[in-house]
Structure formats: C-alpha cells, structure tokens
Amino acid sequence: MNPFKYGQVVQDKDFCQRPDLIKRLSEVITKGQNVYVQGERRIGKTSLICECVRQLKKHRLIYIDLLEVKETDDFIKRIISAIVSMEQKGGMVERILKKLAHIRPTISFDPLTGMPTIGFDETIAFSQDSIHGVLDLIYSYHTKQRSIVVVFDEFQDILNLKDAKEILAVLRSKVQFHSDVSYIFSGSVRNKMVEIFTYPDSPFYKSATSLDVGPLDQDNFRAFLKKKFNKGKREIAPEVWEKIFEISAHVPGDIQQFCDALWDITSEKEHITLEHLPKALESIFAHEFKGYETTLKIISGQQLKVLTGLARMGGKAPTSAKFAKGLGGIATSSIQKAIERLMDLKIVFYFEDEYRFTNPFFRAWLLYKNL
Ligand SMILES: Nc1ncnc2c1ncn2[C@@H]1O[C@H](COP(=O)(O)OP(=O)(O)O)[C@@H](O)[C@H]1O
Ligand SMILES: [Mg+2]
Known part of the structure; x- marks a missing residue:
C-alpha cells in the first residue's frame, strides 16, 4: 500500500517530528497563551497544531476551520459544529444537544461512517450577537483537569465577512476574558494575518505571540520518507532527493505528493533514479491538468506570458530589464500589473523576496508544455 499521505492532516506515526516547533507550541498551550x-x-x-495537542494528552481540541467562510451565520455554525465534533469524540453528543436546545439543532449520523452531522433550524440565522453565547459554551468545557485549546484555522478568511471588524472585536474581547484558554489562530495568507495581528487599528493588535512554520528540516524529512520507500523495498538514488525537494519547492505536502507518484510508477526491488522523475511528474499532471487548464482560461495572454516567464526565469526580479527582455520586451509596468492579477488569483504569492508558484507542479507543467 502506498505509504505517502498528502492533502490531509498527518499525525502520530505519519508526522515527521519537528521538536523545536512542538516544544514552543506546547509551552504556549500549557500556559494558556494565545498564538x-x-x-x-x-x-x-x-x-x-493537531499533533501538538495530541501529544499533550490532557488537552482537548476544538478545531474550527474558517476556510472560505463568507457569512456570519456560517461562521457561527462552524463553531457549533466544531463543538459537536469534539463531543462526539467523547461520546457525549446528547449533552451538547441539551445545551443547544434553544437553537433546535438536529443530529444525523452518516450510515456509512457513523459520523454525526449537525443540522440547524432553517428559520434561525445567527448574527454577531450569538458569538458571545457560543464562545461561552466553549468555555464551559474548560476545566483545570482538561483544558480546552481552541483553533481557528485559515483565520485570515474571517476578513471575508461583511462585519469582520465588529466580529474581530467581539472575538477579541472574549478571548481576552478567557485568559486561561489557549486560542490558536492559524493562517496561510501572510499579508492578511499581518493585517489582523500587527496593525494598530485592528482589534487583535498585539493579542497573541507569533509562530512561524517553515519547511521541515530537509535531512529529517528525507530520512522519514526514505524509510517508507525502503519498507516497500524501493531504493532511491541520493541525487533524486535533491530534485524531489527542489521541484516541490520544499513544501512538505508537495514533497509527499511527489513521493506518492514515484511510488505508484515503480514496483518492489526497483532502484529509483533521475530517469523516473519525468514519469512521476506526468502522473501528477494527469491528475491535475484539468485544474491547470481552467486556470489558463481565466488569465489573459499577457498574464500567461508573465507566468511562463516566472516559471522559466524565476520570481526574484520580474521587473528587471533582463526579465522584460526575456519576455520579448514587455513594459515593466505591464509585468507588475499582470503579477498583481496572478497574486489576486492566488496562482503566485510573494515570500522572502520572490514571487513563487502556489502549486509547484503547475510551474513544472508550464515548462513541460513549453507554453
Ligand atoms: N510534520 C509532517 N510530517 C510529514 N508530512 C507533513 C508534515 N507536515 C505536513 N506534511 C505534509 O503536508 C501536507 C499538508 O499538511 P497540513 O498540516 O495540512 O498543512 P497546512 O495546514 O500548512 O496547509 C500533509 O498532508 C503532509 O503530506
Ligand atoms: Mg491547514
């Protein structure tokens, strides 16, 4: 069986240890601080975050995913669903139903997996005013013996809400009040997180310490992945590793996806060499090309030119004369505009002095297609 996991949360044996980060985060959580x-x-x-709380054992996680949240009503429902999900793990779904009786929730169980899903009375739409109530409900689970850890994941998407500022203010006041509960706000859109936590006029200004997560230590991660290949009786030539990390832009999820593809195209006792890489990439492209083509449909010819330029020449100096010349002499102001659009579409992002592809395999595909 293919041992590589991507596109999902990895924990326990599937988690390649990151001792420094786990240590820092554990300290924050056990002190009830916010981060x-x-x-x-x-x-x-x-x-x-999930692995850290799992290792702490005495803490319980309330995990609220805010990815693409657009309405306040939905925001509140996601919090309630997160509480239900925690209760389900403790086998206490009835208890939460009692506590929420006033909003008449219904719980149904998926016949296949047994997982509960919560249904809401359609006539009830939640507004800002309900935030106090649901956060107090969370707090009611917090005890000295079993501390609660509240995670708001993809927290930057809270800015999508029309009344984001007011909601942030209410949230902040509650978080401050629950001083012994650790709140974790996680986000992947750096400039928006910076806006929330470091702008003086933001309600969350100076409300939490920060923790930066970068790539995994390369040697550690490589040993972790190598073991998986070896268990499946596959050997990997040393120079292949360098390429895997480079093509995947050192992003752990993409590295695992690449390993997954390499595994799929090889069999036991095979020695994996550089020659296997194109085939592994082709198998990734075969899964993803529809998405790539959709992306191409929504950008202009000029933007595509700049995008392929970034793929070929890298994103360190796209407004330099050299880069413009490489594109056949496009005005730098047009390049800048195209890049802004590509960033809006989340096709590229800017980090550490460089424009980078959100999906490194999309970059590889552009080069492969010679577009
Ligand atoms: N510590 C780790 N050990 C092994 N693989 C990891 C680790 N962290 C991340 N990954 C890989 O990255 C993928 C995405 O991880 P995830 O935690 O969802 O990232 P994020 O929340 O930053 O988007 C996982 O499915 C896995 O393939
Ligand atoms: Mg995530």
Missing part, C-alpha cells in the same frame, strides 16, 4: 501561526499552504500548520 498566531503562519506559514504557506501545505507547509504543515494544521498537522503541527
């Missing part, structure tokens, strides 16, 4: 965790997509933030 905002930032790092790129698929770098391992959610896994780090």
Whole structure:
C-alpha cells in the first residue's frame, strides 16, 4: 500500500517530528497563551497544531476551520459544529444537544461512517450577537483537569465577512476574558494575518505571540520518507532527493505528493533514479491538468506570458530589464500589473523576496508544455 499521505492532516506515526516547533507550541498551550501561526499552504500548520495537542494528552481540541467562510451565520455554525465534533469524540453528543436546545439543532449520523452531522433550524440565522453565547459554551468545557485549546484555522478568511471588524472585536474581547484558554489562530495568507495581528487599528493588535512554520528540516524529512520507500523495498538514488525537494519547492505536502507518484510508477526491488522523475511528474499532471487548464482560461495572454516567464526565469526580479527582455520586451509596468492579477488569483504569492508558484507542479507543467 502506498505509504505517502498528502492533502490531509498527518499525525502520530505519519508526522515527521519537528521538536523545536512542538516544544514552543506546547509551552504556549500549557500556559494558556494565545498564538498566531503562519506559514504557506501545505507547509504543515494544521498537522503541527493537531499533533501538538495530541501529544499533550490532557488537552482537548476544538478545531474550527474558517476556510472560505463568507457569512456570519456560517461562521457561527462552524463553531457549533466544531463543538459537536469534539463531543462526539467523547461520546457525549446528547449533552451538547441539551445545551443547544434553544437553537433546535438536529443530529444525523452518516450510515456509512457513523459520523454525526449537525443540522440547524432553517428559520434561525445567527448574527454577531450569538458569538458571545457560543464562545461561552466553549468555555464551559474548560476545566483545570482538561483544558480546552481552541483553533481557528485559515483565520485570515474571517476578513471575508461583511462585519469582520465588529466580529474581530467581539472575538477579541472574549478571548481576552478567557485568559486561561489557549486560542490558536492559524493562517496561510501572510499579508492578511499581518493585517489582523500587527496593525494598530485592528482589534487583535498585539493579542497573541507569533509562530512561524517553515519547511521541515530537509535531512529529517528525507530520512522519514526514505524509510517508507525502503519498507516497500524501493531504493532511491541520493541525487533524486535533491530534485524531489527542489521541484516541490520544499513544501512538505508537495514533497509527499511527489513521493506518492514515484511510488505508484515503480514496483518492489526497483532502484529509483533521475530517469523516473519525468514519469512521476506526468502522473501528477494527469491528475491535475484539468485544474491547470481552467486556470489558463481565466488569465489573459499577457498574464500567461508573465507566468511562463516566472516559471522559466524565476520570481526574484520580474521587473528587471533582463526579465522584460526575456519576455520579448514587455513594459515593466505591464509585468507588475499582470503579477498583481496572478497574486489576486492566488496562482503566485510573494515570500522572502520572490514571487513563487502556489502549486509547484503547475510551474513544472508550464515548462513541460513549453507554453
Ligand atoms: N510534520 C509532517 N510530517 C510529514 N508530512 C507533513 C508534515 N507536515 C505536513 N506534511 C505534509 O503536508 C501536507 C499538508 O499538511 P497540513 O498540516 O495540512 O498543512 P497546512 O495546514 O500548512 O496547509 C500533509 O498532508 C503532509 O503530506
Ligand atoms: Mg491547514
């Protein structure tokens, strides 16, 4: 069976240890402090947080995912669902139903998996005013013996809400009041997280310490992955590792996806060499090309030119004369505009003095297609 996992939270044996980050986060949690965790997509933030709480054993996690949240009503429902999900793990779903009786929730169990899903009375729409209530409900679970850890994941998406500022203010006041509960705010869109936590006019200004999650230590991660290949009786040539990390832009989730593809195209006792890489990439492209093509449909010819330029020449100096010349002499102001659009579309992002592809395999595909 393919041992590589990506596109999901990894924990326990599937989690390659990151002792320094786990140690720092554990300290924050056990002291009941608040922290905002930032790092790129698929770098391992959610896994780090879940694994850390798992290792702490005496803490319980309330995990609220705010990815693409757009309405206040939905925001509140996600918090309630997170509480239900925690109760389910403790086998106490009835208890939560009692506590929430006034909003008439219904719980149904998926016949296949037994997982509960919560249904809400359609006539009830939650507004800002309900935030106090649901956060107090969370707090009612907090005891000295079993501390609660509240995680708001993809927290930057709270800015999508129309009344974001007011909601942030209410949230902040509650978080401050629950001084012995650790709140973790995790986010992958750096500039928005910075806006929330470091702008003086933001309600969350100076409300939490920060924790940066970068790539995994390369030697550690490589040993972790190598073991998986070896268990499946596959050997990897040393120079292949360098390439895997480079093509995947050192992003753990993408590295695991690449290993997954390499595994799939090889069999037991095979020695994996550089020659296997194109085939592994092709198998990734075969899964993903529809998404790539959709992306191409929504950008202009000029933007595509700049994008392929970034793929070929890298994103360190796209407004330099050299880069413009490489594109056949496009005005630098047009390049800048195209890049802004590509960033809005989240096709590229800017980090550490460089424009980078959100999906490194998309970059590889552009080069492969010679677009
Ligand atoms: N510590 C780790 N050990 C092994 N793989 C990891 C680790 N952290 C992240 N990954 C890989 O990255 C993927 C995405 O991790 P996730 O925690 O969801 O990232 P994020 O929340 O930053 O987007 C995982 O499915 C896994 O493939
Ligand atoms: Mg995540």
